[in-house]
Amino acid sequence: MTIGVLGGTGAQGRGLAIRWAQAGLQVVIGSRSAERAQQAAKEIVEVAGGDVTGQDNAGCAAAADIVIAALPWEGHAETLQALAPQLAGKIVVDCVNPLGFDKKGPFALPVPEGSAAQQAEQLLPDSRVTAAFHHVSAVTLADLSVSHVDLDVLVLGDDREATDVVRALADTIPGVRGVYGGRLRNAHQVEAFTANLIAINRRYKAHAGLRITDV
Amino acid sequence: MTIGVLGGTGAQGRGLAIRWAQAGLQVVIGSRSAERAQQAAKEIVEVAGGDVTGQDNAGCAAAADIVIAALPWEGHAETLQALAPQLAGKIVVDCVNPLGFDKKGPFALPVPEGSAAQQAEQLLPDSRVTAAFHHVSAVTLADLSVSHVDLDVLVLGDDREATDVVRALADTIPGVRGVYGGRLRNAHQVEAFTANLIAINRRYKAHAGLRITDV
Numbered sequence: 060m061t062i063g064v065l066g067g068t069g070a071q072g073r074g075l076a077i078r079w080a081q082a083g084l085q086v087v088i089g090s091r092s093a094e095r096a097q098q099a100a101k102e103i104v105e106v107a108g109g110d111v112t113g114q115d116n117a118g119c120a121a122a123a124d125i126v127i128a129a130l131p132w133e134g135h136a137e138t139l140q141a142l143a144p145q146l147a148g149k150i151v152v153d154c155v156n157p158l159g160f161d162k163k164g165p166f167a168l169p170v171p172e173g174s175a176a177q178q179a180e181q182l183l184p185d186s187r188v189t190a191a192f193h194h195v196s197a198v199t200l201a202d203l204s205v206s207h208v209d210l211d212v213l214v215l216g217d218d219r220e221a222t223d224v225v226r227a228l229a230d231t232i233p234g235v236r237g238v239y240g241g242r243l244r245n246a247h248q249v250e251a252f253t254a255n256l257i258a259i260n261r262r263y264k265a266h267a268g269l270r271i272t273d274v
Numbered sequence: 275m276t277i278g279v280l281g282g283t284g285a286q287g288r289g290l291a292i293r294w295a296q297a298g299l300q301v302v303i304g305s306r307s308a309e310r311a312q313q314a315a316k317e318i319v320e321v322a323g324g325d326v327t328g329q330d331n332a333g334c335a336a337a338a339d340i341v342i343a344a345l346p347w348e349g350h351a352e353t354l355q356a357l358a359p360q361l362a363g364k365i366v367v368d369c370v371n372p373l374g375f376d377k378k379g380p381f382a383l384p385v386p387e388g389s390a391a392q393q394a395e396q397l398l399p400d401s402r403v404t405a406a407f408h409h410v411s412a413v414t415l416a417d418l419s420v421s422h423v424d425l426d427v428l429v430l431g432d433d434r435e436a437t438d439v440v441r442a443l444a445d446t447i448p449g450v451r452g453v454y455g456g457r458l459r460n461a462h463q464v465e466a467f468t469a470n471l472i473a474i475n476r477r478y479k480a481h482a483g484l485r486i487t488d489v
Contacts, residue, residue: 077337120419129318134468163459164457165456165460166343166457166459166460167460167462167463173404174364179439194288207314208486209487210487213470215470230383236376237476239472239473239474239478240473240474241376241379241380241469241470241472241473241474241478242381242473244378245381245382245466245469245470247382247464247466248382248462248463248464248466248467248469248470249467249470250459250464250481251366251463251466252463252464252467254456254460254463255428255430255455255456255460255463257462258454258455258456258457258460259453259454259455259486259489261457263453263454263488263489265489266308266485266488267486267488267489268486268488269482269484269485269486270485270486270487271471271474271482271483271484272424272425272482272483273424273478273480273481273482273483274474274480274482274486
């Protein structure tokens with residue numbers, strides 16, 4: 060199984076790619092620039108080993124079986140719309156958090172479609188859109204001395220089989236557990252909750268994550 | 275310290291009152307009907323012991339040092355607006371989750387003010403409004419055979435001292451930990467996340483709660 064990571068040169072995508080490379084999955088980093096993607100892939104292999112290559116976003120989307128959208132919120136819609144043909148029929152995992160920052164700290168940006176994930180769903184009607192990996196700490200993922208990542212990954216979507224596949228993908232990261240988190244229409248609050256985790260990190264000097272109890 | 279629980283005849287307020295009564299706090303149940311409040315108070319004492327009385331909402335708000343708004347979302351604004359004089363100068367803890375349900379399950383309702391907590395803040399400019407206790411399981415709270423409630427209570431607010439008091443109030447419930455969760459403007463996603471927890475409960479047959487890791 061080949062995992063494509065759109066935005067794999069950013070901190071969140073890079074951290075996930077490092078863990079999946081270490082888990083033995085084939086990973087293709089996607090970026091606007093194929094050269095930057097190849098450079099990031101090379102750096103990930105140096106850290107984590109494994110089979111990681113880089114392509115431009117369209118090449119990444121075409122090569123992968125499952126595609127992670129770890130894109131900046133600015134450009135999210137434009138990038139996904141352009142990739143709709145390559146993403147058709149595939150599981151797409153949106154992990155974008157539309158956040159703003161001001162002097163009072165982080166806050167959730169309003170999204171006309173409801174959430175980044177629902178925007179993706181509208182732009183990619185032929186894909187199987189799920190949402191997950193919102194709350195991962197890029198710092199923790201990239202630090203392979205952390206052998207147990209203490210986090211539940213909430214996986215949202217209306218396609219049961221797709222959310223099961225993405226939960227299994229989360230489970231490949233040591234310590235992480237994929238937990239079904241509801242339908243895609245309930246993605247907004249999961250994305251926005253990242254603002255709370257950032258506020259918690261600032262108050263407690265932590266890399267906070269979530270665990271769901273009694274599950 | 276006297277804790278007032280507006281809506282203390284409902285499941286969420288009753289569950290919290292049971293635990294605070296057991297912890298030895300003075301509790302006043304508030305309801306539209308003083309008689310229903312007194313009846314609920316009597317039932318809580320039978321279960322948990324302690325010092326629990328009942329009054330109408332205005333009497334409850336006047337008698338308490340800290341007031342929990344465990345109200346139904348319908349009537350939230352109207353009830354709080356009417357109580358503004360009694361709530362002036364006090365810490366108000368909003369724990370209301372504006373949710374809807376349809377055949378696809380639970381979902382977050384849009385709130386013009388952003389969240390129930392921000393609505394409370396606008397209606398109660400002379401109170402110290404915080405938000406907390408959104409994710410408690412009423413069933414688990416009311417079951418005193420559960421001696422360890424496995425839950426972090428996120429406490430949101432812009433008044434540091436008030437959030438510290440509310441965190442300490444959360445800590446009186448065995449197993450529960452009060453964790454600062456961000457400013458009040460980030461309350462929406464915490465309220466709305468209750469929809470995800472309900473979806474999780476349905477999928478996993480659980481009484482799911484949250485824990486924040488690395489804190």
